[in-house]
Amino acid sequence: VRVYLDNNATTMVDPQVKEAMEPFFSQQYGDPNALHYGASELSQPLQDALERIYATLNASHDDSVVITSGSEESNNWVMMHTYFDQILSGEKNHILLSEVESPSIIKAAKFLESKGARITLLPVNSDGIIEAHTLKDFITPKTALVSINWVNRESGAIFPIEHIAYFCEQKGVPFHTDATHAMGKIPMSLKDNAIDYLSFDAHLFHGPKGVGGLYMRKGKELSPMLHGDNQMDGMRAGMLNTPAIVGMGKAMELAFDAMDFEMQDAKELLEEFEEALEEIEGVQILSPTNRRVANTLCVSFDGIDSEAMLWDLNLAGIATSKGTIEPSSLVFALSRFTTEEEMEYTLEAVKKALKRLRGISTYEA
């Protein structure tokens, strides 16, 4: 038995996505920026993929969506070039983050701190989120950037990003959101909000690994991180990765089409699982009840180390991941491919593991 519930780490490439990528490895493999047939035959598939991405984000064509190697590149780009464009000159000196940002944001911030930037990490409230009004005591005239994730990887909590973006716009501070765990899970409309920068990554919504993007609102373009040839209008050098871009376009289409239908199944499966867990003694649900994405449940098991539980589940063929909210927390992250049988099997495996691990625990005590 294999039950994959680690979909907030990475996901399976949807077989339809893989099929869409297929022709671009060994048949239509040319440089899309060349001056021969090897380029012209790629123009339509690439155009279609980019159109799909703009449509999904509901972004204006005046804005830039630059393809990157993934959200870590997008996040580091925003951090590093906020430094180059605003902080190095002394114009600004400060970046404001939540304490639950991804490691790519937090560690880039630590690096920039060593180069003279001032960093503030905002704590989350009891719901695990940050409200827009919390920011007001922390934004200074020297704040160059606010960056807050749209959805938290571990808890699945949805942050009030539109409010926060609007608040930052009022204060005149550029706002970035890492939407890695939001993309394909909640609707987005960049035409209707004030987000300046948004990072995303295909491998979290059944697209290929090694490809993602950075949205930049018109007038807020950062200096390039990867300088070079004029790919992506000179904003990101590197041979265009046609199969990956086509795959990401297809994956976005499928994810957003599935949001109302298939993800609904995952939501119901997860709610049933949650209800069953709540009946077990010493099990705490750490994900918020409301305002969370459909696929994610963070759970802690009193007195049990999460690695022990993770390993017992792994031996039963179930892939999950550790949380960091508490030492005993585990993240169950479903996908639109998760089945009822898989969740029933998982529930039984959790009960069995609990019994075994508590037995050991009692014995040792």
Next chain:
Amino acid sequence: VRVYLDNNATTMVDPQVKEAMEPFFSQQYGDPNALHYGASELSQPLQDALERIYATLNASHDDSVVITSGSEESNNWVMMHTYFDQILSGEKNHILLSEVESPSIIKAAKFLESKGARITLLPVNSDGIIEAHTLKDFITPKTALVSINWVNRESGAIFPIEHIAYFCEQKGVPFHTDATHAMGKIPMSLKDNAIDYLSFDAHLFHGPKGVGGLYMRKGKELSPMLHGDNQMDGMRAGMLNTPAIVGMGKAMELAFDAMDFEMQDAKELLEEFEEALEEIEGVQILSPTNRRVANTLCVSFDGIDSEAMLWDLNLAGIATSKGTIEPSSLVFALSRFTTEEEMEYTLEAVKKALKRLRGISTYEA
């Protein structure tokens, strides 16, 4: 008819490489750094691919080979973090390059110039290369980096990189080479030379797009460009792109195995093509006669604009690219898949195009 002679822009993914990548899209797709079966099943294939890369470079396991999204990322990393690690503090101020570096090096240098770095572009000699002794008048006590490509994309000229690296080592200046167009075409042994940093890119040797690497000698490690989770020992964040890494490992194996055998065919085909071209009036071979890679020939056609020639060849189904050495130069870049029939067809197409374009040219004069 389709004849692909643009292999210095990008190459076909070798069908054997594609086959090796196959299982890692929709079957074994997990996070290699996870704590469950989805990681353990990837450990051997990833280990094998990395071993192959170390073996091909003949690099010590004490040194670092960090997987990146390609040579543009590797090149920008070296440039940007030479700035962060040595120039920003005022310790050093200078970077020395050849004038024929790739756009990713040249444009990164221009960016750093705007941030206070001093850049020198060394001109190449009449053979299109730079000799080690030329550097001595340009290295200063404030030089933070020398970066010179191993093989030039357009001319195929091989630079005396081992000598240059040794010279830089004597002077105590870190040395980087962009080996994008050398990898798989000439033997390399990093254990036996003084190169500190080396960039490479899989899509130039029949591997997938979106993956490459940066070699860093022990003790010369740069600060990370992509901060985040502890992938690649904390040196480059981002979900490991298993299919791409496995594909690059396989592509390296095939390229280095083919160097003596199949590339020999390309070399002979290209030499025959060269001899036939030399018999045509007004055709100049711009590639050096000796010390060049087997697959590349840069040619100029007196009085003919290279775009016109490129377009005539494209209409005949032949993909080539423009050179920048002269306005009339064209680059013919073969691969181990190029056939005798293809080169005979190309020769006839070149003759036909020359006749047509010179006819127009005479008419218009």
